[in-house]
Amino acid sequence: MSAKDTTNSEFFTLDIGGMTCASCVSRVEKALGKIPGVEAASVNLATEQAKIRIKTGSISLSDIIGLVQKTGYEAQESTARGNQNQNISKSFWADDGLGRVILSFLLSAPLFLPMFLMPFGMQWSLSGWWQLALATPVQFVLGWRFYVAGYKSVRAGAGNMDLLVALGTSAAYGLSLYLLLIPTHVHAQVHELYFEGSAVIICMVLLGKWLEARAKQHTGEAIRALQKLWPEHAKVLNIGLELQDNAGVSAGQYRDLPLDQVLPGDRVLVLPGERIPVDGVIIFGASHVDESLLTGESEPVKKGIDSSVIGGALNGEGVLVIRAHAVGIESVLSQIISLVEDAQTQKAPIQKLVDQVSAIFVPTVIVLALMAGIGNWLYFDSSSIAILRAVSVLVIACPCALGLATPAAIMAGTGVAARFGILIKDPQVLELAHKLDIVAFDKTGTLTLGKPRMLALMPFSSPFDASSIEVNQILATAAGLQLGSEHPLAKALLDAAKENNLSPVATSASKALPGIGIEGIPSAGPFAGLTLRLQSVASLKGEAEYDTILQQAQAYFDQGQTVSVLINTGSSDKGTLRPIAVIAFGDELKANAQAAINALHELHIRTVMLSGDNEAAATRVGKTIGIDEVFAQILPGNKAEIIQKLQSVAKGKKHYVAMVGDGVNDAPALAMADVGMAMSTGTDVAMQAAGITLMRGEPTLVADAIDVSKKTWNKIRQNLFWAFAFNTIGIPMAALGYLSPMLAGSAMALSSFCVLSNALLLKRWRPSLR
Structure with a gap:
């Protein structure tokens, strides 16, 4: 998969096959880094992918793939839908397939079962030649992959897990064969043969690789679940077909086209129970749409004409016709998959430490194994003991768990977060989220709905006993003046009329x-024939009626609302103005804004609100939902400066700040913050600047995003602890003879399995305010 940007660079994603441990990752990265024209490369063991940035035109992708293959690994360009299905489709007899595991255990069982019978007084074992016959196919047929991969790593001037397994098992097998061929050992010393050790090591490593492959499938479930939302075809209506209410669409009136042939502007028919194939707007029909896998919204959303829909969502009970706006890689679903894939293939900064350790790990282990072997040989004067203990060191030290510790946790954490509408794009935030102690919110569109609504209409005559009919007549007339206007307050008036089932009164001579505002003459109703004007209160300064109007509007101003006044401009012979009503507009708080702030307080995080509103309005909103500190009358360009001040060191402690916003003017602050969170209901610029995107635009997701980030970070730390602990404890024990090669192989496989299983526990995470 490739892409271009405006900086004269190209980005590619390669699927890398044959990697087995952190050392493999380090070697592939080094090989990529040495290629002329490659500006940056990042390889991920858990996803088996490499992200590469090259200078445009410097080198072809086929040349890069060829150079990677020379290092001993398979490479191919990733498809548009990634490589997440590859593990599922692997053959039963593939290198990581279950068939090889079962066969290896069947052949090895007669070799190691006598060990378990000895405590019960049953002294039985196969002859040395039978042991050789059973161990040889395990060593050189089922275990041949380790020789091939180990040889390639040596040829590339490095080492990996496969080399350790090949060296260790070959040493045990070779020692046993040597003892078997000495005549005095053929019958009397069968118990000194170690064929079972080499065979069981290969069994356990194969079992570990199979368990890893299965665990990787689970960590990639989020991507696969999203990929399955893509329908294969779309029903595109014929050009010129007229849509009529209560009239069905017959089979001959649409074409069933592959999804890649659908173009923006096409009209797409979606039947009940089908997945919506494209992003677009409903032009016919109504239904409930399930967007849960895309936005995390648990309940189906009611959709009607002019409602936007997302490709991949599940249509409910109604027939819909959608005008396609975005298809393929331009769709929201494709962008979501791309964001999650990027997050899962990127590395958290802590992974750099792991990579540095892994780069020298295998050579160090080989040296330690040689030292253990020589030391034991000198101390015990026994070559068999020396070889067995050196073999144990080689096997226990395989760095699989170390290589999987961080990427497995990132895959599981970002995957489960995506299921609930939290897209973690930058793994670096996982290391910062647990340090957050301040969250700053933009007000408009983040804590509020982001668009004005009519909150009150107060007539001047009989303000306290005005009947609903009078109010409705005034509202219908005011809405009529705004017909055709695109002003936000005009839309608020028209929405208010629609909510009250009122038809705006037709107006003539509108201008x-x-x-100031807008003027016109209603054609019907109590104000028919009068010249009316809808204007701001401030524009009336200097008029005789200004003080009276201001007195009526002051209560709304005190609440931070915007106030307009409806005026009869020709109500008397003198031409004086007669106010009819004041109309107050405001941006309503989101229903769960207070719950979001309470959740952050429970996490002991201080909350801040940044607003361009006046002091009174901003303070009122802050007090209503429990914000700790309010910054009012903030210019858009100053938000980043405030974030920087909040981050400053106080009492010897640096504060870690998250910024939550949705607008273009929030982008600098989102980038300045330690963790930027953008509402998907906002602008693309804001989402690009943020490390986390909240798909539902609900402020409660902020606390959930911090919570899942903290839990993912904890899993990373736990995994690294266990990975280092296994090696730190296991290597000395193996060198001192407390771990046989067979137990060392089991412990090595167990370490990888524990790390992956621990990461998969993240799949049980659920939002606290769902």
Whole structure:
């Protein structure tokens, strides 16, 4: 998969096959880094992918793939839908397949079962030649992959897990064969043969690799679940077909086209129970749409004409016709998959430490094994003991768990977060989220709905006993003045009329008054034939009626609302203005804004709100939902400066700040913050600047995002602890003879399995405010 940007660079994703441990990752990265034209490369063991940035035109992708293959690994360009299904489709007899595991255990069972019978007084074992016959196919047929991969790593000037396994098992097998061929050992010393050790090591490593492959499938479930949302075909209506209410669409009136042939502007038919194939707007029909896998919204959402829909969502009970706006890689679903894949293939900064350790790990282990062998040989004067203990060191030290510790946790954490509408794009935030002690919110569109609504309409005559009919007549008339206007307050009036089932009164001689408002003559109702004007209160300064109007509007101003006044401009012979009603507009708080702030307080995080509103309005909102500190009358360009001040060291402690916003003017602050969170309901610029995107635009997701980030970070630390602990404890024990080669192989496989299983526990995470 490739992409271009405006900086004269190209980005590619390669699927890498044959990697087995952290040392493999380090070697592939080094090989990529030495290629002329490659600007950056990052390889991930858990996803088996490499992200590469090259200078445009410097080298072809086929040349890069060839150079990677020379290092001993398979490589191919990733498809548009990634490589997440590859593990599922692997053959039963593949290198990591279950068939090889079962066969290896069947052949090895007669070799190691006598060990378990000895405590019960049953002294039985196969002859040395039978042991040789059973161990040889395990060593050189089922275990041949380790020789091939080990040889390739040596040829590339490095080492990996396969080399350790090949060296260790060959030493045990070779020692046993040597003892068997000495005549005095053929019958009397069968118990000194170690064929079972080499065979069982290969069995356990194969079992570990199979368990790893299965665990990797589970960590990639989030991607696969999203990929399955893509329908294969779309029903595109024929050009010129007229849509009529209560009239069905017959089979001959649409074409069933492959999804890649659907173009923006096409009209797509979606039947009940089908997945919506494209992003677009409903132009016919109504239904409930399940968007849970895309946004994390648990309940189906009611959709009607002019409602936007997302490709991949599940249609409910109604027939819909959708005008396609975005298809393929331009769709929201494709972008979500791309974001999650990027997050899962990127590395957290702590992984750099692991990579540095892994680069020298295998050579160090080989040296330690040689030292253990020589030391034991000198101390015990026994070549068999020396070889067995050196073999144990080689086997226990396989760095599989070390290589999987971080990427497995990142895959599981970002995957489960995506299921609930939290897209973690930058793994670095996982290392910072647990340190957060301040969360700063933009107000408009983040804590509020982001668009004005009519909150009150107060007539001047009989303000306290005005009947609903009078109010409705005024609202219908005011809405009629705004017909055709795109101003946000005009839309708020029209929405209010629609909510009250009112039809706006038709108006003639309408004209916009720049900086003032709008004027027109209603054609019906109590104000028919009068010249009415809807304007701001501030524009009336200097008029005789200004003080009266201001007195009526002051209560709304005190609440931080925007106030307009409806005026009869020709109500008397003197031409004086007669106010009819004041209309207050405001941006309502989101229903769960207070719950979001309470959740952050429970996490002992201080909350801050940044607003361009006046002091009174901003303070009122802050007090309503429990914000700790409010910054009012903030210019858009100053938000980043405030974030920087909040981060400053106080009392010897640096504060870690998250910024939550949705607008273009929030982008600098989102980038400045330690963790940026953007609402998907906002602008693309904001989402690009943020490390986390909240798909539902609900402020409660902020606490959930911090919580899942903390838990993922904890899993990374736990995994690294166990990975280092296994090696730190296991290597000395193996060198001192407390771990036989067979137990060392079991412990090595167990370490990888424990790390992956621990990471998979993240799949049980659920949002606290769902």
